[in-house]
Amino acid sequence: MGLKQIELTVNDFSHPFLVESDETLLFTLRNRLYLTGTKEGCNQGTCGSCTVLLDGKPVLSCMTPTLRCVEKKVITIEGISSGENLHPVQKYLVKNGGLQCGFCTPGVVMTAVPFLEENPDASRREIKEGLSGNLCRCTGYKKIIDALENAAAEMRS
Amino acid sequence: MDYYHTPSTVDEALTIAGKLSGNYTFFAGGTDIQNYRKQQLDTNEYVIDLSEIEELDSITIVDGALHLGAMTTLDKIVSSDEIQNHYPIIAEAAKTVATPVLRKTATIGGNLLVTNRCTFYNQSQEWRDGVGSCLRDVGDICQVTGGKNDCYSRNVSDTATALIVLGAEITLMTPNGIIQKSLKDIYLPCGIKFHDLEERCILTQISVPIEPKKWWYKKLRLRKTLDFTSLTVAATIDTAGIARVCLNGVSMSPILIEKPLKELTLEGLISIARKNCKTVDNDLMPLKYRREMINVYLKEWWKSFR
Numbered sequence: 092m093g094l095k096q097i098e099l100t101v102n103d104f105s106h107p108f109l110v111e112s113d114e115t116l117l118f119t120l121r122n123r124l125y126l127t128g129t130k131e132g133c134n135q136g137t138c139g140s141c142t143v144l145l146d147g148k149p150v151l152s153c154m155t156p157t158l159r160c161v162e163k164k165v166i167t168i169e170g171i172s173s174g175e176n177l178h179p180v181q182k183y184l185v186k187n188g189g190l191q192c193g194f195c196t197p198g199v200v201m202t203a204v205p206f207l208e209e210n211p212d213a214s215r216r217e218i219k220e221g222l223s224g225n226l227c228r229c230t231g232y233k234k235i236i237d238a239l240e241n242a243a244a245e246m247r248s
Numbered sequence: 249m250d251y252y253h254t255p256s257t258v259d260e261a262l263t264i265a266g267k268l269s270g271n272y273t274f275f276a277g278g279t280d281i282q283n284y285r286k287q288q289l290d291t292n293e294y295v296i297d298l299s300e301i302e303e304l305d306s307i308t309i310v311d312g313a314l315h316l317g318a319m320t321t322l323d324k325i326v327s328s329d330e331i332q333n334h335y336p337i338i339a340e341a342a343k344t345v346a347t348p349v350l351r352k353t354a355t356i357g358g359n360l361l362v363t364n365r366c367t368f369y370n371q372s373q374e375w376r377d378g379v380g381s382c383l384r385d386v387g388d389i390c391q392v393t394g395g396k397n398d399c400y401s402r403n404v405s406d407t408a409t410a411l412i413v414l415g416a417e418i419t420l421m422t423p424n425g426i427i428q429k430s431l432k433d434i435y436l437p438c439g440i441k442f443h444d445l446e447e448r449c450i451l452t453q454i455s456v457p458i459e460p461k462k463w464w465y466k467k468l469r470l471r472k473t474l475d476f477t478s479l480t481v482a483a484t485i486d487t488a489g490i491a492r493v494c495l496n497g498v499s500m501s502p503i504l505i506e507k508p509l510k511e512l513t514l515e516g517l518i519s520i521a522r523k524n525c526k527t528v529d530n531d532l533m534p535l536k537y538r539r540e541m542i543n544v545y546l547k548e549w550w551k552s553f554r
Contacts, residue, residue: 093251112251113285113295135283137474142349149349154282156275158252159297202349223473224347 097161101126102170110157117141117152120167128168128197132226139225140194142201143167149205168197171204179242180204189238191229199225199235207243215240253296257303258421258450261296265448266423268294274450275299276319276358279350284363288373289385304357304452307331314338314456318357322407323348325356335456337463337482341410344467347474357451360408360418360431364401364442364500365476366530368392384440392530399439400528402497408435409482409496410465411454412504419453422446435501437526442500460484464549468497468541470532478533481545485509485553493517493549498527498538514550518543 094109101124108123117134120126120143132140134153141152144166171178180203183189190196199222206221207213213221218239219232227235255261265272272294275281284290298304304319307328314335316325325331325342332339345351345359368382368391381387384399392400408431416431427446431454436444464483469475477497485491491509496502503524505517521542529535 095250095252115282135286136279136346136350139347139349148352150353151279151349154279154350154353156252156278156282156295156297159254159278159299206348220473221348224349 095158097158099157099160099165100163101165102167103164112158114157115153116143116145116150116155116157116160116165119157120152120165126167126169130194130197132194132198137226138195138198139202140198142198142225144201144205147205149202166201168200171200178204179245180207180239183238183242183245184235187234187238187241189230189235195225195227195229199227203239203242207239207246211243211247213243218243251294253294254300255296255298256300258301258452261298261301261450262421262423262448264296268296270447272296276361277321277350277354278358279346279354280358280362283370287371289369298450309334312457312459316356316454316456318360318451318453319355320357322346322351322354322356322359326351334459335414337410337414337460337465337484338407338456340465341407341467341480341482344465344477344480345406350474356407356454359405360411360454361443361445361451362403362405364439365404366392366399366401366439367532368530369401392528400500400526400530401439401442402499402530403435403442403501404476404497405502406467406477406480406496408502409480409494411456412494412502413463413482413484413492414456414460415458415492416454416456418451419455420446420449421452422449432502432504437499437501439500458484458486461487462553464552466545466548468533468538468545475532478531478538479541479545481542481549483549493521493546495521495525495542497531498525498542500526514547517550518546521546 096109098107120129130140132138136151136154142149143152146163180200253264271292273292275297304317306317308315322342322345326339369384382391389396412432418431420427434444462485467477468479479498480496483493489509493505494502505520
């Protein structure tokens with residue numbers, strides 16, 4: 092298989108590097124760019140912890156070959172806030188206590204941001220459905236959904 | 249030779265495949281096959297990623313028939329007004345596949361050609377080695393039945409169940425030209441070779457001729473999201489009064505029962521379904537429960553239009 096030289100745009104910065112031909116985007120982000128905010132949970136597309144945005148679309152980085160991401164824009168949890176200002180989704184997750192251990196939180200944020208942008212008037216039920224691919228072992232989900240409802244309200248205003 | 253190929257046309261993909269002597273895997277969305285590669289169940293050296301082929305990403309209705317490009321994502325199908333209005337059973341089936349995020353990558357073509365599953369096969373290499381492997385892998389007996397000849401891995405395509413009752417036809421591109429066949433004909437009742445496809449071909453389009461009068465669809469699974477099916481039942485009754493019922497997730501291939509409604513009884517239907525489904529204990533749900541749920545779902549469908 093061997094190494095291949097590519098250029099990857101992550102959080103608006105372009106990075107040239109060598110990658111294994113069969114490696115996943117998750118591996119590249121965590122082990123080559125040290126962007127460890129993206130979490131490795133199940134590593135089989137089940138938990139949603141590794142969600143990132145690929146050209147604005149949420150994808151599971153553990154299922155995405157890095158070579159599929161060349162010439163596309165990757166946004167990770169490290170690139171979702173504007174400097175010191177948290178994104179409303181992040182802000183309300185903190186405010187509403189929508190996290191405990193925090194392992195699933197990057198995945199929740201990266202799923203919720205495009206979902207709420209696409210569905211600004213989403214009902215509580217729709218938010219639950221949109222987040223149904225993100226597993227959380229701590230919160231019992233209620234506070235996450237509360238936070239996303241509040242974030243949606245702020246994003247609408 | 250590069251390991252990872254991203255052709256932009258079907259012809260280019262077939263040409264690349266021709267140079268790789270069968271040692272390749274096609275990626276559609278790649279959301280399922282990636283696991284097979286991680287678990288060493290797919291050991292082909294080369295990957296041909298079809299995601300850059302834009303000509304296969306389309307939803308059109310021409311002369312009353314729906315045409316779906318094979319690389320159309322399930323998310324697009326779920327949110328398409330045309331499909332929701334004219335073929336709601338397809339939207340409903342697509343909506344039950346995986347999770348909302350996975351559906352943004354997973355494609356209809358990939359879901360139709362999803363690999364059969366079994367609790368003794370879809371496991372890590374260590375797990376499989378620990379139980380002695382199975383007939384479909386490198387072992388010599390089926391771990392579920394103890395048999396030496398048959399593999400009972402289950403077909404788990406939800407969209408196939410809905411499209412078969414709609415009488416869908418598919419278009420396959422091969423180096424020798426285009427092949428059109430009925431979707432139900434590509435599924436073989438075998439747990440090891442479960443698709444009747446040419447060695448080098450690409451599913452390009454799915455065409456659906458019938459707009460059914462009445463439809464019904466239900467999927468049984470442990471959680472209401474993510475999980476593969478334990479039993480899927482789809483049914484339609486067309487304007488000529490022909491009932492088409494398809495069961496999936498309980499046998500090596502989808503089971504289609506097609507009869508005029510006036511000749512059909514609930515008892516007869518259950519009897520045919522139970523006889524044709526080769527259901528074995530290879531799912532997370534218990535065998536007895538899944539078998540019983542066949543009766544429950546068929547009764548539910550029967551009541552829904554009476």
